Amino acid sequence: RAKSLGKSCYQIFDVSMHDRILDRLRMENDLRRAIAQTFSLEDPQAVPELRVVYQPIISLETSKVSGFEALIRWQHPELGPISPADFIPLAEEMGLIVPIGYWVLRQACAQVHAWHERFPSDRNLTLSVNLSPRQFLQADLVEQIVKAIQETQFSVACLHLEITETTIFKNATLGADILANLRKLGIQVYIDDFGTGYSSLGYLHRFPVDGLKIDRSFVQDDDCLKSGIVQTIITLANQLKLSIVAEGVETLPQLESLRVMLHESGQVQGYFFFKPLEATEVETLLGTGLKRQS
Ligand code: C2E
Ligand code: MG
Ligand code: MG
Numbered sequence: 001r002a003k004s005l006g007k008s009c010y011q012i013f014d015v016s017m018h019d020r021i022l023d024r025l026r027m028e029n030d031l032r033r034a035i036a037q038t039f040s041l042e043d044p045q046a047v048p049e050l051r052v053v054y055q056p057i058i059s060l061e062t063s064k065v066s067g068f069e070a071l072i073r074w075q076h077p078e079l080g081p082i083s084p085a086d087f088i089p090l091a092e093e094m095g096l097i098v099p100i101g102y103w104v105l106r107q108a109c110a111q112v113h114a115w116h117e118r119f120p121s122d123r124n125l126t127l128s129v130n131l132s133p134r135q136f137l138q139a140d141l142v143e144q145i146v147k148a149i150q151e152t153q154f155s156v157a158c159l160h161l162e163i164t165e166t167t168i169f170k171n172a173t174l175g176a177d178i179l180a181n182l183r184k185l186g187i188q189v190y191i192d193d194f195g196t197g198y199s200s201l202g203y204l205h206r207f208p209v210d211g212l213k214i215d216r217s218f219v220q221d222d223d224c225l226k227s228g229i230v231q232t233i234i235t236l237a238n239q240l241k242l243s244i245v246a247e248g249v250e251t252l253p254q255l256e257s258l259r260v261m262l263h264e265s266g267q268v269q270g271y272f273f274f275k276p277l278e279a280t281e282v283e284t285l286l287g288t289g290l291k292r293q294s
């Protein structure tokens, strides 16, 4: 096709670009189809393409699971599992992240509510849900969240929302207002991937948040752990009375370094403890009452 338009056109619109455009169109199309399929499933036997998995977060004080982060998964019928790191940015660009995000929130609230009911000694398990930049800036964000909480009967004090620093700082004035409105409801707000984004330490105290999630790139980098970078983030958080979750803990030495710096306060999340779990696996875990892997 491009060939008939002449040689110069052929050079610009080369084969690999053609493939990439086709790939992208296909993914857009497939993502729309996955959403339609998942949202409209009535047959309980049918397998939805989209689902939510739950990664435990562990309290250093008790060494037990204190809550879960909800993470979306996409099982493509031909391509197999597709990483959220690949399709969330696409969904964000297409605006599909808004319905997807509310679907995850609703699913996860309903699920964790069911666990609260079924395991009464775990009624304070928290649920962390990621909010994308586009979703964060929706005019009816607070309204939609209130609706999801009411419809699922989820106890609002257990809800944590995770937002990246870039999302907040890029929209500083509006961002602070939105955060304040969320916190008025009793929701806790955490800054996700702290340290990797548009980080403005001097402004941090102006944003009403409850905690920081230290990005796994710091936790997994021996130099960052040993050179005082992680310690500095923790000291800052302590000063501002913010809670801390360290992400991406994979090894015992990483855990031990963090334990020294966090002094039993703070929380950890990572493959050293648990990978993201299917809902049924969480039920087994809660049922055994063990709640720790190592
Ligand atoms: P995130 O919010 O920072 O989530 C943590 C990511 O780190 C997850 O990747 C989790 O599986 C991974 N992780 C946890 N512990 C370890 C570890 O010890 N080692 C390693 N290598 N990785 C670990 P996942 O599930 O692939 O999600 C990637 C990102 O996609 C998330 O990063 C989040 O930004 C986005 N995402 C996932 N689900 C949702 C969602 O429902 N809504 C929105 N808006 N974004 C989502
Ligand atoms: Mg997160
Ligand atoms: Mg993160």
Ligand code: MG
Binding pocket: 192, 193
């Ligand atoms: Mg992330």
